[in-house]
Amino acid sequence: MAETARGAEIILDGVSKHYPKSIALDDVSLEVRAGEFMTFLGPSGSGKTTTLNLIAGFTELTTGSVYIDGKQMDRVPVHKRELGIVFQHYALFPHLSVFDNVAFPLSERRVPKAEQKQRVLAALETAGLKGYEDRFPKELSGGQQQRVALARALVFEPRVLLLDEPLGALDKKLREQLQLELRRVHREVGRTFVFVTHDQEEALTLSDRIAVFSAGRIEQVGTAKELYEKPASRFVAEFIGESTVVESEDGTTVTIVRPERGELVRDAAAAGPGRPAIPVTVRQAIYLGSGWKFEIVLPDGAVGVVRGERELDWIAGGTGEAVLTWDPALAPVLPA
Numbered sequence: 001m002a003e004t005a006r007g008a009e010i011i012l013d014g015v016s017k018h019y020p021k022s023i024a025l026d027d028v029s030l031e032v033r034a035g036e037f038m039t040f041l042g043p044s045g046s047g048k049t050t051t052l053n054l055i056a057g058f059t060e061l062t063t064g065s066v067y068i069d070g071k072q073m074d075r076v077p078v079h080k081r082e083l084g085i086v087f088q089h090y091a092l093f094p095h096l097s098v099f100d101n102v103a104f105p106l107s108e109r110r111v112p113k114a115e116q117k118q119r120v121l122a123a124l125e126t127a128g129l130k131g132y133e134d135r136f137p138k139e140l141s142g143g144q145q146q147r148v149a150l151a152r153a154l155v156f157e158p159r160v161l162l163l164d165e166p167l168g169a170l171d172k173k174l175r176e177q178l179q180l181e182l183r184r185v186h187r188e189v190g191r192t193f194v195f196v197t198h199d200q201e202e203a204l205t206l207s208d209r210i211a212v213f214s215a216g217r218i219e220q221v222g223t224a225k226e227l228y229e230k231p232a233s234r235f236v237a238e239f240i241g242e243s244t245v246v247e248s249e250d251g252t253t254v255t256i257v258r259p260e261r262g263e264l265v266r267d268a269a270a271a272g273p274g275r276p277a278i279p280v281t282v283r284q285a286i287y288l289g290s291g292w293k294f295e296i297v298l299p300d301g302a303v304g305v306v307r308g309e310r311e312l313d314w315i316a317g318g319t320g321e322a323v324l325t326w327d328p329a330l331a332p333v334l335p336a
């Protein structure tokens with residue numbers, strides 16, 4: 001069987017969620033491909049969790065439909081959707097051992113004991129928890145507890161896994177380690193993963209594609225590279241990666257200059273014919289080992305960042321005047 005055939009396709013068709021005092025989600029359509037690692041990325045309150053809850057069936061739709069593998073889910077209750085769920089609030093049972101926590105979905109489904117044992121041990125191994133069967137949740141670190149939650153979600157082989165900020169409570173190092181583990185598990189099990197985060201680095205590390213949310217809408221869906229190089233809006237450009245945002249004189253458009261695309265030169269003449277030349281103040285020069293990072297201030301007061309291989313030899317002490325230039329073919333221009 002092809003890897004991807006084990007995961008389900010999810011379609012959101014004109015989905016909205018209205019509350020009496022707010023619109024949490026406003027006419028969102030999206031296709032999550034079978035076997036894909038899709039991340040919902042966006043600031044707090046942009047509608048990511050609401051969308052995940054609608055897929056899971058925890059929340060009722062105001063308009064639109066959710067389809068899983070072509071089947072409309074509107075009247076299908078949560079437990080019949082056969083989804084693996086790893087949410088921060090979906091805690092482990094404190095009075096059950098790791099083994100029993102992971103076996104729980106199988107007991108519920110009345111899977112025979114011998115098969116339960118085999119599948120629990122396999123899920124624990126996938127989650128990197130071999131040998132932890134007899135521990136209790138309180139005897140585990142935060143990262144280990146999240147692995148148990150992952151094993152519990154994987155054990156009944158759901159075709160879709162929904163993960164809402166599962167690494168949110170962990171420190172940076174552990175978080176990065178578990179990100180790599182999640183990627184590995186995703187490849188191994190071939191299921192569809194839908195993952196919510198507000199951390200853009202995490203989204204870039206994990207995802208096949210990313211849906212960028214803003215104020216109850218999806219601004220853009222694409223691979224990390226597409227979002228970085230061809231942002232559809234200023235919001236996406238500023239949310240994904242660093243940039244210097246240069247406003248046009250009439251204020252209607254902005255040019256997005258990525259740090260590695262910008263260049264700092266001594267004066268306008270050095271920018272070269274036909275190239276833009278914006279006078280800037282260099283506020284800081286930071287040595288990164290692999291090169292330099294310059295923090296700049298534009299005439300309108302906006303702060304930007306440029307990367308370079310060398311120090312700016314006309315500037316002493318890292319601060320002074322320079323001219324920002326770039327290749328117009330490599331810098332997207334978007335409505336302001």
Ligand SMILES: Nc1ncnc2c1ncn2[C@@H]1O[C@H](COP(=O)(O)OP(=O)(O)OP(=O)(O)O)[C@@H](O)[C@H]1O
Nearest residue numbers: 019022023024043044045046047048049050051198
């Ligand atoms: N039960 C509710 N009643 C009223 N408004 C709600 C309810 N749940 C969510 N909202 C509102 O809907 C909007 C979207 O919330 P949602 O939780 O989906 O955002 P989010 O992108 O997941 O944010 P976060 O990253 O903070 O979890 C917010 O403005 C929120 O206040």
